[in-house]
Amino acid sequence: MSTDPNCIFCKIAAGQIPSKKAYEDEEILAFHDIQPWAPVHLLLVPKAHIASMVEVGPEHAPLLGRMMALGPRLMREQGVTNGFRTIVNTGADGGQEVPHLHIHFIGGPRPWNKG
Numbered sequence: 537m538s539t540d541p542n543c544i545f546c547k548i549a550a551g552q553i554p555s556k557k558a559y560e561d562e563e564i565l566a567f568h569d570i571q572p573w574a575p576v577h578l579l580l581v582p583k584a585h586i587a588s589m590v591e592v593g594p595e596h597a598p599l600l601g602r603m604m605a606l607g608p609r610l611m612r613e614q615g616v617t618n619g620f621r622t623i624v625n626t627g628a629d630g631g632q633e634v635p636h637l638h639i640h641f642i643g644g645p646r647p648w649n650k651g
């Protein structure tokens with residue numbers, strides 16, 4: 537599995553930087569965003585370093601499918617019962633700040649800080 541020693545989400549996935557984990561398996565980590573927009577704000581990341589959706593190819597389809605299918609389950613586990621937003625920012629114009637692929641799952645009762 538390829539990782540980037542300078543990448544903050546690779547360091548979180550490796551346990552070198554602490555995070556509030558919501559789920560973990562061999563391929564995927566879910567943790568709470570440090571600056572949540574809403575009562576529940578999870579980030580789902582692959583443990584392998586994939587910089588963004590630009591790098592995604594057909595070989596990643598099973599992994600991305602698992603991440604998308606996992607999100608609703610984790611939101612339910614976090615008590616989200618009235619819907620949520622799912623966001624992937626890609627590249628500079630997409631507003632991506634951390635260059636390691638991540639899916640935001642954002643929910644809980646409004647009002648939210650953003651969005």
Ligand code: AMP
Nearest residue numbers: 555568569570571625631632633634635
């Ligand atoms: P994006 O703009 O899509 O790249 O989002 C990056 C997200 O990562 C932001 O919502 C940040 O608040 C979040 N973030 C950055 N550093 C950490 C960290 N150490 N732990 C948890 N979330 C983080």
Ligand code: ZN
Nearest residue numbers: 543546585636
């Ligand atoms: Zn990384």
